[in-house]
Amino acid sequence: MPPEARSSTITDAERLAIQVEAQEDLYFFSRYMFKRRKKFKWRHNWHHREICDALMRVFRGECKRLIINIPPRYSKTELAVVNFIAWALGQVPDSEFIHISYAAKLAINNSSNVLGLMQHEAYSDVFPGLAFSSDASAHWTTTAGGVMYATGAGGTITGFGAGKDREGFGGAIIIDDPHKADEARSDTVRNGVIEWFQNTLESRCNSPDTPIIVIMQRLHERDLAGWLEAGGNGETWEVLKLKAIQGDGSALWPAKHSIERLERMRTANSHTFAGQYQQQPSPGEGNTFRPDNIAIVDAIPAGTRMLRGWDFAASVPNAGSDPDWTVGGKLGVTPDGRFIIADIARMRGLPHEVEACLKNTADRDGKPVKISIPQDPGQAGKSQVAAFTRLLSGYSVSSSTESGDKITRAEPFAAQCNVGNVMMLRAPWNDELISEMRMFPNGTHDDQVDALSRAFHELHGGNTGLLDYLQQQTQATQQATSQAATQETNPWLNRP
Template sequence: MTQIMSLDSSLFFTRYFFYQQYNRKYVIGEHHELITQKLDAVLRGEIKRLIINIAPRYGKTELAVKSFIANGLALNPSAKFIHLSYSDDLALDNSETVRDLVQQEYYQEMFPYVQIKHESNSKKKWYTTKGGGVYATAAASQVTGFGAGIVDEESEEKELSDFLTDIEQKQGFGGALIIDDPIKPEDADSETIRERVNQRFDSTISNRVNSRNTPIIIIMQRLHERDLCGYLMENEPGVWDVLSLPCIQEDEQGQEVALWPFKHSLEELKIMQVRNPLVFGRQYLQNPQPKEGLLYSDFKTYTIIPISKRKTRKAYVDTADTGSDYLCSIVYDETETGIYVTDVFYTQAPMETTEPQTAIQLTKHAVAVAKIESNNGGRGFARNVESQLRIMGNTKTRISWFHQSLNKEVRIFTRSADVTNLIHMPEGWDRKWPAFYKHVTSYSATGKNAHDDAEDGLTGMVEDFGKGVQSGTSKGDYGFY
């Protein structure tokens, strides 16, 4: 029964053999369950490319390297693994741990068919008597004479996977290429080292698989927006299954909680965050930001909008120019002294969704005037939103569309100081609009940015500051109050 449960569940396998090795329990957190669910899907052949982002010392190597390889060999002793890390010593230590585990009596009692060839006793490369084995080295080193996984058979494809048990599906598993922390934290800000790792993955590492079906697993703490994970997610969108596990989570009530209180309480995490927000954001929140060169300084925040003699409810809408762009619609109160953001609609959804949703947003928040960029279909978007407003019975909101002829990037950069000086965000805006918050706070002053829709909207707001409501409107109709 223990053998069946071990083969059926990566988490059970880890807990059982961890106790056998160290004579103590493996303390389980919710994130361990999430990780092993993904690993079990890899073993069943359901996931071919997996990224796991989690903080250091949260059990990732035990689960996704040591236990995963030992479990894979128990399922199929012909399975072949390549294991890479930034350090040759770390990779070799992990390989040795797996090799030693496989030879232990308690493992052999359960899986006697997994035998290591007597003549292969190297930590760097060792084989089973069935032709499986492990090759371990540093990510920057050469991998020669060894491929991960097994060569696809030319026989007819199996179409009965739905009728097989989990264990039967897993027994077709042939190994994997596993990369654990391909770059050192202290090297993360070196463009030369980062790009060397990224290019090496493309040119060499990814080719060390024996089949396109051989899974590749990358487990690492995020260290930079252009680390290997960032590079792959940008250049291979939709290819990678990504499990990101920030150490600060939200519960069902929207309250912050610690991912694994056994390791760090919420109070401890907050102290770490204050002490070094850059490192904490990268390694513990999985939200990498450049060490220097961010365009915006910290935004002012508010809990209550101050009383003002002259306050106007406005909206600035930047429509999506291309399929990958975001629609960004920002509702805000403009006073004589500043701008106070009250709502953000930020999405990559198609226009048939964004047009009615934008109309709902403008109506719900009693917007006086909404400025909509008319570039690249924006005029049609504006007309459709206006039609939706009237159908809803909203005759108060005025739609003003315009063509933006100035260079977007130049506008964003030249008005960046005005944005942080004039615009106030509500307390907790990182939780209210996480995608919007991430893009704005990680926008780089140098180099290429993937998206600039949120920044374009903020820039348009400060460009319009102090201009009041356009002619043809009246104080009573359009939101002075």
């Protein structure tokens, strides 16, 4: 009988049975502790049993190198870090663990959660007698000699080791999401994590038999899990790959994501979904945008609010060269929350010609159209923004530095395009833009996508506040309706 079905009043025999089962089975232990701590049922699923079984094989010494690939928010940290470490220390109180995540803050928070679970009264019912000699969140110890140390990928671990140089389980290195999602496409950052694993973390094993567990969503075909699975460190790894959409077309965890919702997520962003949810990352070659889902229209809906985002280049074409373009993408948001690509200004020229294009385009758009320009790093970028802002005196101008790589910046806009929430005004520039979108990110140019992605960010999440705008529109409509109703019921208001 599962622990949540038991009465709060139990006999000594039942209490002993629960204790024995929780000590022997990580899955039962996890469900029991969740119910005792949270006071409600854990929405468990069959994949949780799969994870626990794999972790227990590690504990029994049947697996030394384990990779678990799983979608985000599918209980990976709760099971593979918090519950497994607590359960293993209950079995072997002098075990030594090193826990890693992409940020030290996350790893330390996980370590604190392990400590909190072990200090709960329910834990002492399962593993009585375990005590702590120190309880700092990042580094704590048991009186039996057990150690828990947590840090971020690339952090300092000098003086700490994992495992015991003896027979049987003595601890492990547990890595939970070594890559930050929006940095995984950077070769420099991603390879830095792999080099740190190879040059620093692996040397922290106190014994050749010390297990290493990597549990993560896949973010890139050459992320840490991909590198290890391909034999990057010369070892063979057992891989448990849990896909959000199973091979038979069913949902991995229907209570979390129905198959209908998963299909919508895949349609909106197939590239991200392939990695994070299906554990099959692809290079992203030309599948970010689906421009065939963009409707071509002949008029801009009334009440559309416009913003033009810019991507600058100061270059002219020479024989045999194909330099970048300066592009201003004009994007609008309609009163019902759809988006429309209204215009593309595109030119190549010297700096003074770029300035002239910027000013002339602003004059043509008029002052109701807001303007967003990128700010390059350093003092030179600040000076350029200041010069452009002076040039555009009288217009609403915002600026910001670019964060993340081009694909990451483009994905929110691409998601709207892919689900049919973006329209395009019929114009001669349509074909060039559609071609660039279709090839992005591997086409020769991506300047139009960059400019429109900037405009979308400002409209949707930037300084101009799409939600505030839509709220204002709703309030204005409600106010107009109320006024009309008042005038209809009170005709004397209309009298001169």
